[in-house]
Amino acid sequence: MPAMTPSTIELPVTADDYRIARYAAAAIALSVAETALPSPLPGIKPGLANIIVLVVLARYGWRDAAWVSLLRVVAGSLVIGQFLAPGFFLALAGALCSLAVLAAAQHLPPRFFGPVSASVLAAFAHIGGQLLLARAWLVPHDGVFYLLPLFATAALLFGTINGLVAARLLAKPSTEPPAP
């Protein structure tokens, strides 16, 4: 039996990769834990993983936040067995919309606007993206927009709470473990 040839392909892993992986893992854990919570209406949930995205956005910028958010959507849906199911595409649409809004929101003057503003805006973008995709694809009827007041109320409430939690986490000094 011939000896195994050692792999010639080597993927260099940077400190960035470790950091993104660590935050993405936290976001995935939160979004999986959240599926255990009962929800009054499909689509209304706290979106706790967005706390991690907000923290990453404030500390490391939009590129890292986008990585964490999209890894969370893909890996989170794999864990709960929803990958490529309708819920996955709704989550993806919401995440993409909220990332687009966060890209703009990070240019707000930091003296007046903190993580709470970013969180609330991202929450509204999230439901906006989900509702538009739902209208275009899943429920081709304007009736879905009758639910908008409920979704908007939830977005305002959870956006504020998540923003406050992110602001409190950001107020502490970062305890970053060294990359292995």
Added chain:
Amino acid sequence: MKDNIPDGLRELLEQAAGAGQAPWRTLLRPGDWLLLLCCAALVATSFPLLWRGGVADRAIVKRDGQLVTELALNVARKYEVTGAIGTTVIEVQPGRARVLSDPGPRQYCVQQGWLTRANAVAICAPNHVTLQLAGRGGAHAGYDTINY
């Protein structure tokens, strides 16, 4: 009671309650307050705006499927339609309409009473007359009496 709690647990509880941390309200900056107020106002106005969709604004009267007349639902009036076996009287009041009388033998459309929702229909089949309400967004918005 307070003395019964072990020190370690008390420390943990105090930490959970946020001891030694900045109070929540200091985490909000002036613009955050402004944005929250604006968003709350927008959300509050979205409730009546979006839940008014089922309100009817006109009554459509048809005979043999052909449009006879459209009556606005803002003034009270009565309207008579001559059908296959007699005269059907439609009564309109602000926001609602009904079939007041009909020559049909079983009076189904009369007993339906007032119609208030968009796309609600009263059908007086023997006389070939129908009364339908319509709202914002045309005949295809919302549900009608049949598929409600």
